[in-house]
Amino acid sequence: MSAYGEFATIMCEERFLVEGLSNMGYHVEVSSQGAALVGYQGDERPEKAHVIIRRAHLDSASNDIGFARGTDGRFRAILSEYDRSIGYSDQWLGKVQQHYKESQTLAVAKAKGYIFRGKEVVQTPNGPQIRLQFVAR
Amino acid sequence: MQQKTITVVIDQNGDSSVDLEGFAGQGCEKALKDFQGEDRVKLQRRKAAFYSHISDLRDQRLKSGS
Numbered sequence: 001m002s003a004y005g006e007f008a009t010i011m012c013e014e015r016f017l018v019e020g021l022s023n024m025g026y027h028v029e030v031s032s033q034g035a036a037l038v039g040y041q042g043d044e045r046p047e048k049a050h051v052i053i054r055r056a057h058l059d060s061a062s063n064d065i066g067f068a069r070g071t072d073g074r075f076r077a078i079l080s081e082y083d084r085s086i087g088y089s090d091q092w093l094g095k096v097q098q099h100y101k102e103s104q105t106l107a108v109a110k111a112k113g114y115i116f117r118g119k120e121v122v123q124t125p126n127g128p129q130i131r132l133q134f135v136a137r
Numbered sequence: 138m139q140q141k142t143i144t145v146v147i148d149q150n151g152d153s154s155v156d157l158e159g160f161a162g163q164g165c166e167k168a169l170k171d172f173q174g175e176d177r178v179k180l181q182r183r184k185a186a187f188y189s190h191i192s193d194l195r196d197q198r199l200k201s202g203s
Contacts, residue, residue, distance in 0.1 A: 002156075002157050002158050002159070002160065002165070002183070002184040003157045003160070003165050003166075003169055003181070003182065003183050003184060004154065004155070004156050004157070004180075004181070004182055004183075004184055005154065005155045005169050005172075005173060005178065005180065005181040005182075006152070006153070006154045006155075006178075006179040006180040006181070007152065007153050007154070007155070007173050007176035007177060007178060007179060008152050008176055008177040008179055009147075009151040009152055009153060009176050010175050010176050010177060012175050013175075091149075094149050094150040094151055095149070095151075096151070097150060097151020097152075098147050098148070098149060098150070098151040099151075100151060101147045101151050101152075101153055102147055104174060105145050105147070105153070105172065108171060108172070108174055109143075109171075109172070112171045114143060114171075117142075124149075126148070126149050127148075127149030128149060129146055129147065129148050129149065130146070130147040131144060131145070131146050131147075132144070132145045132146075132147070133142065133143070133144050133145075134142070134143040134144075134145070135140055135141060135142050135143070136141035136142075136143065136160070136164070136168060
């Protein structure tokens with residue numbers, strides 16, 4: 001018997017978001033209560049986030065980038081228009097989700113007893129795809 | 138016995154597809170659920186191999202007269 005499924009990733013686990021961003025090379029700050037984001041002039045902004053990339057690790061004119069956990073448990077990105085315009089766009093957010101999903105898949109597979117057989121990054125016209133292969137015991 | 142393989146493809150938007158081969162019965166549903174996690178289902182289907190498996194079983198029953 002064989003089956004096929006397609007799923008839309010929902011980012012709701014902090015550890016996979018932190019791991020995914022770290023794998024992308026970002027230094028990440030975590031605040032369980034939520035910490036204020038800081039703007040490019042050093043001004044504290046009204047928005048708070050639970051997972052933060054501080055502006056010191058971004059472009060010199062960047063604001064902090066935050067991921068705030070909503071009441072539904074999902075993380076949502078808080079990004080300024082400026083940062084969106086210099087590359088932290090929807091495409092970048094897609095890459096964050098891709099790394100999140102990779103971390104989550106590897107961790108869940110290990111916890112459930114599946115055996116990891118390999119990873120392959122395939123370049124497609126739409127961007128890189130990550131292919132992970134497992135076997136069941 | 139056929140090896141049970143799972144291939145997960147994560148696209149550039151972070152959405153994923155899970156392809157199962159060689160699974161039988163409830164193990165198939167469980168494996169799909171394991172890899173779905175908290176994600177929202179966009180599409181889910183049994184592949185042609187599933188239906189040929191059903192067809193094989195029916196043919197066997199017809200031949201044996203059961």
